[in-house]
Amino acid sequence: MKRTGTLLGAICILLSVVIFLVPFAFVVLQAMKTPAEASQLRFSWPQEMAFVENLVEVLTMRDGIVLRAFVNSTVLTVTSVAIMVIVAAMVGYVLQRRASRWNPVVNFFVLAGLIVPPAVVPTVWLLQALGLFKTMPGLILIEATFGLSFCILLFRAFVGTIPRELDEAALIDGAGAVRLFFTVILPLMKPTVITVIVVQAVNVFNDFTNPLYFLPGDENATVQLTLYNFMSQTLNQWNLLFTDVLLITIPPLVMYIFFNRQIVAGMTSGAVKG
Template sequence: MRTKVLQNGLKNAVVWATSLVMIAPLLLVVVNSLKDNVQASSMGFDLPHSIHLENFAVVIEKGKLGHSLWNSVLYSGASTILCILLSALAAYVYSRNRSRLNRIAYLFVILGIAMPFNYFTLTKIMQATHLMNTQIGIILLYAAVQIPFSVFILYGFVGNVPKELDEAGIIDGCSPSRLFISVVFPLLKPAVATVFILAFLNTWNEFLLPLYFLNSASKWPMTLSVYNFFGQYQMDWNLVSADIVLTSLPVVLIYLAGQRYIIAGMTAGSVKG
């Protein structure tokens, strides 16, 4: 009994220590975002002598975060919706028609999870299609990046949907598209919620793609705005910290609101596949 108590205590201590290590950078940024310029120059964990909420107003005005926020919401939202639509259709076809060709196509798609980018080739393609430095171009890129993992998640979940539902829909006169939209897709809500949250967060945090393929500052998402703001105000750590807090806040809120959907979708789709 005593050994079990010691083991549980040790496990809890390890979990708490790991949590503190993970959350320490966030706490450091939050604390320093409330300090003045002089006190924040040391970037320490000491509490602010007085709270300076005006740091956030200065960042919003000088960093033009309002426009960058709109760009991030546009890119993340549009690319995630496009990713879900294409991934769900692909996963349905691959899972329901498990021919050798579809199996090869499925494996080819999910290779994108591990395969690295070739930015030189991608740049040539973007230039040839006149998508360089365009909002539609970056949305398509974001969607393409998220499709492999999304197909992987949805493929396993579609496999858990009984085929008898397809047969019942066909008997009732459903066309293939109607069958997918009205019968199968509504049953994929847990997996779709998981894909939406993960794809949205990954797109929101993406840095390299807009850095390489968006040359106009008016089209930059919040990640590039933080990078540009740091270059201009790198000596003002209170403002830099406030900028990071404002950029990270939507991601944290979305993750906290949707973490139960992530767990439910990942576990439900892991039974088959």
């Protein structure tokens, strides 16, 4: 039995290496090559190291569009994730703690947010009517809305593991509803908060379709849209493309490395009780 478990573990590790590390190593190798070498798309060590030149060219191309894109993506990610955390934590707490005739209706819309695919054209019409099309606030609302359902379910499951006696004790001590939530409940949600921040930050930072549809234009470019700068119908600058891919990959990778345990804790927090 132990041998079988060890063998399965070894197979899983090997598959993980093949699926994740090999493609990442390929990206790194291409980012270090000259244009001629990178165009061959071979998994080989570069004959001439050109990583610094590629990096400088990527960061300075088109008046620093990649740097502007990193700023735009950072603003988009931080703001939309902050909205998701606060709103989803409040909704999840109320749904779990307060029985109401409106709960089934709210639950229906929460589940619908996970099932119903987003409609691009009606959303564009709505943003145009509100004067938010091609604006950062409009895209922030889009990202926060699309990620809200998943976050609410996580927070609701975690609130089910928090004893109700804590709520009652805080109310007896004179805490109001707002103070109860922000000083007692929200600090206890730390594992789920970290999970939501990391998972949704990676999703928003790596999002390609929503910025493409709802925030077009070079001034509004996000990091994923900068990949277009190195691809065309006649010429693909593979060395610059893979350098840009490497730059885009580093922030989410660092977040997952440092917070992987908290992510697992947050995802499984409501699995037993709730």
